[in-house]
Amino acid sequence: MDNLYAPIIGICLVLGLLTGAVMYLSDFCVAGMFRDLFLLRRSVMLRYLALLVVSSMILFELARQMGFLPLYPFPLLYSPTPANLIGGFLFGTGMVLAGGCVVGTLYKIGSGSVLSATAFIGLVAGSGLYAEIHPFWAAFVRSTTFFQGKITIPQILGVDPLLPILLVSVFGLYIIRLWYKDRKLVRLSYAKGYLQPWKAALLLSLIGLSSYALIGMPLGCTTSYTKLSAYFGSIFFKEHLNGLSYFHAVPLKYVQPLTGIRLQGGPGPVFDVISAIQFPLVAGIVLGSAASAAWLKEFRISFGAPLRQYVSAISGGIIMGLASRMAPTCNIWHLFGGLPILAASSVLFLLGLFPGAWLGSRIFTGLVMKK
Amino acid sequence: MLNVIEFDIRTQICPATLLIALKEINNHSLQLEDGTVKLIFLTDNRDALTTIPESVANMGYSVNVTKNESCYSIEVYGGEQ
Numbered sequence: 482m483d484n485l486y487a488p489i490i491g492i493c494l495v496l497g498l499l500t501g502a503v504m505y506l507s508d509f510c511v512a513g514m515f516r517d518l519f520l521l522r523r524s525v526m527l528r529y530l531a532l533l534v535v536s537s538m539i540l541f542e543l544a545r546q547m548g549f550l551p552l553y554p555f556p557l558l559y560s561p562t563p564a565n566l567i568g569g570f571l572f573g574t575g576m577v578l579a580g581g582c583v584v585g586t587l588y589k590i591g592s593g594s595v596l597s598a599t600a601f602i603g604l605v606a607g608s609g610l611y612a613e614i615h616p617f618w619a620a621f622v623r624s625t626t627f628f629q630g631k632i633t634i635p636q637i638l639g640v641d642p643l644l645p646i647l648l649v650s651v652f653g654l655y656i657i658r659l660w661y662k663d664r665k666l667v668r669l670s671y672a673k674g675y676l677q678p679w680k681a682a683l684l685l686s687l688i689g690l691s692s693y694a695l696i697g698m699p700l701g702c703t704t705s706y707t708k709l710s711a712y713f714g715s716i717f718f719k720e721h722l723n724g725l726s727y728f729h730a731v732p733l734k735y736v737q738p739l740t741g742i743r744l745q746g747g748p749g750p751v752f753d754v755i756s757a758i759q760f761p762l763v764a765g766i767v768l769g770s771a772a773s774a775a776w777l778k779e780f781r782i783s784f785g786a787p788l789r790q791y792v793s794a795i796s797g798g799i800i801m802g803l804a805s806r807m808a809p810t811c812n813i814w815h816l817f818g819g820l821p822i823l824a825a826s827s828v829l830f831l832l833g834l835f836p837g838a839w840l841g842s843r844i845f846t847g848l849v850m851k852k
Numbered sequence: 853m854l855n856v857i858e859f860d861i862r863t864q865i866c867p868a869t870l871l872i873a874l875k876e877i878n879n880h881s882l883q884l885e886d887g888t889v890k891l892i893f894l895t896d897n898r899d900a901l902t903t904i905p906e907s908v909a910n911m912g913y914s915v916n917v918t919k920n921e922s923c924y925s926i927e928v929y930g931g932e933q
Contacts (some may be wrong), residue, residue: 505898508898508899508902510866510899512866513866513867513899516866516867517867517903520867520871521867521870521903521907580865580866581866594863595863596863596864596865668902669902669905669906670898670901670902671901671902671905671917671924671926672898672901672902672924673919675898675901675902778921779896779898781896781922781923783862783863783896784863785862785863786863786864786865786868790864790865790868793865794865845867846871849865849868850868850871
């Protein structure tokens with residue numbers, strides 16, 4: 482490992498620790514936000530997601546105006562394609578069945594959930610399975626991409642991001658103010674050490690800004706899952722994996738803002754800048770959550786749920802892992818990073834999440850909870 | 853005489869905890885209303901400590917939550933207790 486990765490690893494570990502602690506204490510479950518809308522007709526948690534998006538939008542734009550975001554839009558965001566919508570749909574279904582999204586699974590593992598660890602195995606497997614369909618899917622993406630070369634809505638409209646960001650932010654702040662006035666932002670919880678989700682949303686947007694300014698991109702972790710599957714897969718099927726083009730792709734090539742060094746990375750089983758960013762982040766989230774759970778005396782290795790729930794967790798994980806590559810990338814990348822800069826692909830991903838979560842909820846109540 | 857029924861719903865995947873609790877509350881609604889039964893749900897799901905009390909309050913029952921050594925105990929009751 483080169484020393485040039487050391488500051489990146491250190492920063493991502495700290496950001497991961499903070500993310501894990503904040504998400505555990507507030508139970509900031511993105512899968513639950515979408516699921517409860519359909520399962521319980523309850524939209525309360527989506528308010529906090531809206532708050533996170535709007536606050537990140539304002540913070541990112543302020544930072545961009547001050548020159549702290551030289552990479553705008555950030556790397557690994559692409560022009561819109563129906564693949565974003567399809568990926569979002571599958572991702573929505575998978576996250577409901579898995580009982581957590583790509584990050585929710587991590588903070589739940591931190592508290593000792595064996596079900597979430599099962600979902601994580603599915604996530605890694607699904608991320609790796611994508612490599613088998615990559616040539617076909619990449620051709621589909623290429624042939625259906627529209628607004629070629631344009632990533633954000635301001636770019637598509639041919640205007641500076643400031644005005645559209647300002648319009649959306651002002652509207653968002655108006656709605657959030659109404660929720661605040663109606664006391665709809667505070668939740669009553671009996672959980673020890675409960676962190677109000679509105680505070681968590683603001684903290685997570687600050688963490689996202691720190692990641693964007695220091696690392697060059699907001700939070701994201703699913704390429705590391707693909708790497709993990711490639712590492713494990715190459716133990717048993719080295720020759721087969723060598724023949725898969727996806728594991729030779731190097732989609733990330735950028736000048737890292739902190740070090741000023743040109744770095745590159747991809748999903749293959751080699752240590753690169755993606756490994757330096759995402760593995761410490763993943764480890765940090767699990768450890769941050771575990772430390773919080775231990776502090777509250779809530780850490781417990783828990784298993785014993787019905788077999789049906791384990792099947793749901795691993796199936797959901799596989800679907801979510803596959804979808805995170807097809808979309809491409811995950812909900813955290815799109816919702817916490819892409820939406821705040823009005824990335825068109827992230828808007829499509831979000832639109833896909835809703836029907837996906839609806840389907841996941843139907844499957845969950847119809848099959849998983851059925852006696 | 854008060855009948856106390858305990859449900860151990862620890863380790864369950866989200867949102868099974870809430871769905872099981874709601875189902876059992878509905879199954880025992882008559883006894884809860886006349887105060888002859890108290891339901892206790894043992895859970896380690898932090899989300900359930902918001903959603904179950906919220907749902908129970910909306911259904912018109914009372915709730916009491918305590919933290920034990922390894923989990924939380926959510927007591928649901930109705931009538932005069």
